[in-house]
Amino acid sequence: MDGGSVLAAALLCWSCGVCVVSALHRTDLVPFGALSGDLILAEGDDETSRVLTLPRPLYFYDTPFHQLYVATNGIISAQDLPMEKQYVDDGFPTDFPVVAPFLADIDTSGGRGQIYYRVTETPSVLNRVAQEVHRGFPDAKFAPTHAVVASWENVAAYEDQTQGTELSNKVNTFQAVIGYDETDSYVLFLYPEDGLNFYGTQPKELYNVKIELPARVGFSRGEVTFFIFSRSEGPFYSVTTDENSVKGLSQVGNTGIPGVWLFHTGNRHSFENIIPAAIGGVLSTLPPEGHALFPDTTTPEYGFGDYPDNTFESESQEEVDGYTLTGKDPEFQPVPAGGDSGSLQPGSPDSPSPSEGSDHQVTYNREEGEEGQYVPPHHPERRAQQLQEQKPQLPLEVVEVNPSPENDPPLAPGGHVVSVDEEDVDFDTGVIQYTTENKETCARFQQQCSQNAVCSDYATGFCCHCRPGFYGNGRQCLPDGAPQRVSGKVSGTVTVGSFPIAFDNIDLHAYIVVGDGRAYTAISQVPEPVGWALMPVSPIGELFGWLFALELPNSQAGFKTTGAEFTRHADVLFNPGNQRLSIVQTGRGLDEHNHLRVETIVNGHVPLLPPGAEVTVQPFKETYQYYPSVITSSSVREFVVVSAERGSQSYTFHLKQNITYRDCRHDNRATPETLQITMERVFVMYVKEERILRYAITNKISPVGAGSSDEELLNPCYVGNHDCDTTAQCIPLEGQAFRCQCATGYTGDGHNCYDIDECAEGLDLCGDNSQCLNLPGSHRCQCLEGFETAYDGRNCVDVDECSSSPCHINARCINDLGSFRCHCQPGFHGDGFYCALHEGRPKSQCEQHRDNLQSGGLGVGGHIPQCDSDGRYRSLQCHGSTGYCWCVDSRGQE
Structure with missing residues (x-):
């Protein structure tokens, strides 16, 4: 069961009376590794990552x-960590802020x-966090803008090698994902079913014992300031208490999926302590014997029993759950209209029963190094509708739907049981009828739309649509016809x-003339050997040509589908030579x-291409296949290399790619099944003196089969020989007639266009405490300074x-509208940023x-006196x- 299928099954379980989901598999973890852009923590026993600077502040508790x-020993902290001997063998909580998915001596x-970590804005990761939060906290208005992903893969416990004993082969794999927005943070702890094979570590100082x-x-806020001069233990939250509870982490959960733990960990305005997820009607505790559970409470009760040790061996990790990292594209299979009458109908003689042990698994074959992509689950109504369409569909897991039995239903070997009331199921179609009071609506989530879009509510949720004069997917909208720039690393x-x-x-940097589909890409500071060799790899720049291609009738450029948030995986295989490049x-x-x-x-x-070589890439056409949330293509390209050393040489490469993005299916709008991109006038070069690699491509997108013989292609708008302004x-x-219309935000006759200064002409929509800045x-x-963008x-x-304590320790801070003030406490003088005794x-x-004790003379459990x-x-x-109070005399004696 892949990540999307696990969540889809959980969503189905949410609406049912009974559910058992077997476990979290390794393939259900958030993608991690080098191809996901992760940094890798140095090997060692007590390593701490370099500082991970966050694009916007993360609220942990209310700070x-x-x-x-990220540290070796299974924790993430908001401050540089002390040496491990100061915390790894101590109890919980710690005296510094900690998110601890598995605090032990690793x-x-x-x-x-290896230990991987990154800050990401990848839509698939944010979608997954949002899905989990909305299931675990249905009333939460949470749209994560960033996520921190930390992954510990096959890590071992510390072992004293001076003892002469052979090292243990027990290793652990687990993951922590912190999702946050402007006001809230949530944390996911993920433990795959075979991920935990040791449950604690031996203290170094007592290793022989x-x-x-x-x-x-769990979570620890760390020490907090108590009054002015003292510090006290801050709030903390423990998920485990002993070895049995640690063993149960992969077999118990508070989200309906064993091994998946979700917590609300911070809020900007007020936050007392960690709040665990509690999903009524979804499995939160998996009974060790596999009996079905009828939950009747929204309060999670984590029943940690005696769980057997896992027998996972690290060598077998690539074959867990039949998920082989081989790297082929998902095999998309068309579904006949109306569905297969023998495959989905409950009670069909050919349908596997729960007792027949069908796993109902979807297997993706991928090449080495690639990672599984998270696909958000489909709503049941949409899923049933898609099964009746003829267009190719992403494979979905088959979940058996049966009348609710009088007794507990038997479990299939795979642990998949879903039971609903008969009146909720149409057994002629296999469609589950359900409603939810917590669907996403414009009233709650309009801020996710572009300021140049409108939000529309539909039966199953909301969608964003760009206003007239703009184009995009509604979450991001750009003015029609205006040139587009791209920047990145x-x-x-x-x-x-x-x-x-x-x-x-x-x-x-890239510059795209949208009016005629010309895309120019430049990569600077490219080392010379790589610069020559990457000239044929025009797919690096082709992405921008597809996003902003010239649209022929009945087609749309990629940006209208994906918007500005997507992930593209491209695999290039050269021939001859069989060299492989991943993009x-x-x-x-x-x-x-x-x-x-x-x-x-x-x-x-x-x-390897000779220095000074010239590369000619032949024009080509490529067909893009469109599926919900993913677009794929496969093609073979030809290019010729001419050099003084080798003369003329012909090469080909096979390009396979997929583009994943955040789809909105609530409006049921028709989407294309296939479109054809035509790339002409492909120009590539490497400038040795400037170390710049350049690609220039002219791009048109059209229905499959459109060619130059079509009558409409004779129009100057489609061949690019018009005299319209670039804006x-x-x-x-x-x-062959046409007219030129200045893009939104520009004025003129279309042949000459000039920027409109919305700020000077009072056309802006800026609110209070902000200023308008004109852009092309x-x-x-x-x-303005002292203000920040609100939740909307x-x-x-x-x-x-x-909240960031900018004043001196002997001063108090007063927050004002747009600024703040610092005032020294009575008995002190200064500017508030530094205060000294009068x-x-x-x-x-x-x-x-008091000062002597604060400078280092305080023993464990000691008390710092308070002076007026x-x-x-x-x-x-x-x-x-301790909070214990007593009275003293003028000498400080009790």
């Missing part, structure tokens, strides 16, 4: 944090596992011949100038600067006593940790 660290030395400390799982390692060459964050391009949205941001990762091998749209008329073809609203994405609200009065006995503004002992003293 904003701007950076994170050691990755000698290649015993053979005492094992169970792993700690390129990283990776490319082996040229036998020489690997790495490059990190080199610049990529991963991720759309990161639009920047403040409305320019598309794309990150590119290139890894693999390419043929104008060419609109074909009858025959548009404008943007920028919050349009208005500006005050920033609470005091001169003329020596320190009192209480102040000397005149330096006297406060008559009522309270212990900072």
